Amino acid sequence: MDTFTHKGKRAATIVYVILITFTFITFLIGESGASSLNISLFVLALALIKGELVGAYFMGLGGIRGLWRLPIIIWLFIPGSLITIAFYLSAST
């Protein structure tokens, strides 16, 4: 059991560092005042990656076989796509 939990701790810590790093990148982009469609979509992509990492490693769905792997991925994909479309249409009008 110790080996398993040791691997779990290591994976969780690596994911935590990635999440914090992506958060600071997002914050710095916001602070820079930069605004364009590409920047917004980049920020959204970072958020979706963070969401997938939380789903897979923190919520424990990454090691699941079958349909239960999918809810968080689908949840991220649908609003992620709709937000992308809305921001794209906003920028093109």
Place this chain on the structure above:
Amino acid sequence: MQNPTTINPDEIRRYPPGDLAIWVFILAELLVFAIFFSAYAFTRMNNVELFNEFQLTLDRQAALINTIALITSSYFVVRAVLSVQEGDNQWCVKWLLAAIGMGMIFVVVKFSEFSHHFGNGINLSTNTFYMFYLSLTFFHFMHVILGMGILAAVAYKAHKGGYTPEDHIGVETGASYWHMVDLVWLILFPLIYVMR
């Protein structure tokens, strides 16, 4: 069906951690937030200047602190689950209390943001941007409060020695709910505070 909590963590499982009922609840909550997020984005389409102007009135540093607090608390909850899997209820309680402490930071910072806005006479009917901002963040805020209550109840039971490496479904159930609260904020933060 084999109890998921008794399965070797490296084995491939068929069901998510925790009680299946909490996952039905989590998926329902996520659906509501997905509709909220999409409605925000499509409403913004017709009010881009308004949304961009009033987004600048938000405290992005406070949002950064809150994001770090929630991510850190989620990490602490993962460590609490791993501790109970090792049979270490004491450390499970410590990690859970640390997670609740991070949740408290979120609550205090968010409360000060709300106080600032309400003190300036801002409310749901001020404009469309604030309608979305206040309703979305307050709805999420209530989930944080509920999540802290759940984690406190789990910590109390762990303190009483109520979990074992073979039976800790309660810890995983509380953890799953708390990660959902974190997950929603991870989308909310860039969408409301950064994307323009």
